Amino acid sequence: MDEKTRQILLDYHECFNSASGKRVLADFKKEMHYQEIVPLDATNEQVRQLVGSWNVIIRIMNLLETDIPAG
Numbered sequence: 001m002d003e004k005t006r007q008i009l010l011d012y013h014e015c016f017n018s019a020s021g022k023r024v025l026a027d028f029k030k031e032m033h034y035q036e037i038v039p040l041d042a043t044n045e046q047v048r049q050l051v052g053s054w055n056v057i058i059r060i061m062n063l064l065e066t067d068i069p070a071g
Contacts (some may be wrong), residue, residue, distance in 0.1 A: 003071070006068065006069060009063060009068050010068055013063075029057060032053035032056075032057060033050060
């Protein structure tokens with residue numbers, strides 16, 4: 001892993017592992033209806049928007065699960 005990627009990973013860990021970051025991530029999940037069933041009457045645009053929002057949450061969670069290599 002190059003140093004730039006390692007630093008971004010450190011930044012995500014520092015931000016989202018803090019008490020504030022955990023609250024923000026929980027708010028993202030709530031406001032973006034993460035892991036909720038998509039209503040059957042949702043339009044294609046609404047589904048695309050939800051999936052896009054969920055992808056942001058998934059990226060954050062994946063980065064938080066990634067071990068930071070020694071620098």
